[in-house]
Amino acid sequence: MCVETVFLNGEYVKRSDAKVDIEDRGYQFGDGIYEVIRVYNGEVFTMDEHMERLYQSAEKMKITIPYELKEISSIVFKLMKDNHLKDGIVYMQVSRGISQRQHHFPAEEVPASLVAYTKEVPRPEKQMKEGVTAMLCEDIRWLRCDIKSLNLLGNLLAKEEAASRGHFEAIQHRGETVTEGSSSNAFIVKDGTILTHPATNLILNGITRRVIKELADQNGMPFVEKTFTVDELLSAEEIFIASTTSEVMPVVKVDDVTIGQGVPGPITSKLQALFTGRIKEDCKVQVV
Incomplete structure (x- = not known):
């Protein structure tokens, strides 16, 4: 049985080992953004448009994504390959990061958190x-x-x-x-x-x-x-x-x-x- 791989803050880990900190602002405030990217026949559909919107959402939320576009693209393709994704989605989420709970934004040096995983989804x-x-x-x-x-x-x-x-x-x-x-x-x-x-x-x-x-x-x-x-x-x-x-x-x-x-x-x-x-x-x- 294939062990599903997820991406969590710079590391590729087994899904069962992927843990989110209790003070992640995505968990506590919903302080973050996400994208759902469609995959057909092992190929990404409208990847550029999804990535453009991800960065636009980040800008509107004043979140700095700690990865360049080409790095995020590499993450998407590696997850697809490792998880043998043919028809489904890649889910990607960026939160403002992990910091002591407070309503105003944390210090600038607190890095945003990025999580990504795949899921098989057939066409309806x-x-x-x-x-x-x-x-x-x-x-x-x-x-x-x-x-x-x-x-x-x-x-x-x-x-x-x-x-x-x-x-x-x-x-x-x-x-x-x-x-x-x-x-x-x-x-x-x-x-x-x-x-x-x-x-x-x-x-x-x-x-x-x-x-x-x-x-x-x-x-x-x-x-x-x-x-x-x-x-x-x-x-x-x-x-x-x-x-x-x-x-x-x-x-x-x-x-x-x-x-x-x-x-x-x-x-x-x-x-x-x-x-x-x-x-x-x-x-x-x-x-x-």
């Missing part, structure tokens, strides 16, 4: 083919959702409520304005145009969201970054959500409202095919 092919359901909930999160921080309590409460009701996702809204899912970006199709919330501080500018926008632009599919309301969501021709692990996921029902014909719509299905084509092109995946 059945759900992408059939579609999933979602529920609506008020967006109670903080006002810097553009930072991929460890502070996810609002997201977790929304996701748990959705899961407890048998739904795949919670689609959040501030008042009447839809923002995004608890762990995904949200899109609707209205009059043949794809709409999604602008990349402001109220949402995370997802990597899959960016790929979808690029694919739509390249293939003549109208794509507009514009806010839309709960009523517009419920009356949409199509709804889909997107994330690193969910890819392009059709939503066929929200609460008690059936969306469109209750099956994945033609624009969503076209985007799925285009996204699969991008994976095949970038990662040499044999897909149909």
Whole structure:
């Protein structure tokens, strides 16, 4: 049986030996950032975009990542190799480091902590083919959702409520304005145009969201970054959500409202095919 290797503050260790200090600020305050990087067929997908966002989040949080980009890339590839990762994710987390508990930042000489590990995650092919359901909930999160921080309590409460009701996702809204899912970006199709919330501080500018926008632009599919309301969501021709692990996921029902014909719509299905084509092109995946 393969012993899983993780990276912890400069060392590659067995998962069972990886221990986090009780005064790590990620543990005590959620004072840190993270990325989830998709791997298909042993190849990293959208690595550059994930690394760019990691460093952007660090800058916004005033965290100095103690590794150069090429060093972090080496960590990712070594973990993939050591753990024989074919289809899954690399999870990477940076906290502000280990110091005596206090609310203000520690001294500058305290180094940030970096943890990374891999996990096998298959593509959600059945759900992408059939579609999933979602529920609506008020967006109670903080006002810097553009930072991929460890502070996810609002997201977790929304996701748990959705899961407890048998739904795949919670689609959040501030008042009447839809923002995004608890762990995904949200899109609707209205009059043949794809709409999604602008990349402001109220949402995370997802990597899959960016790929979808690029694919739509390249293939003549109208794509507009514009806010839309709960009523517009419920009356949409199509709804889909997107994330690193969910890819392009059709939503066929929200609460008690059936969306469109209750099956994945033609624009969503076209985007799925285009996204699969991008994976095949970038990662040499044999897909149909």
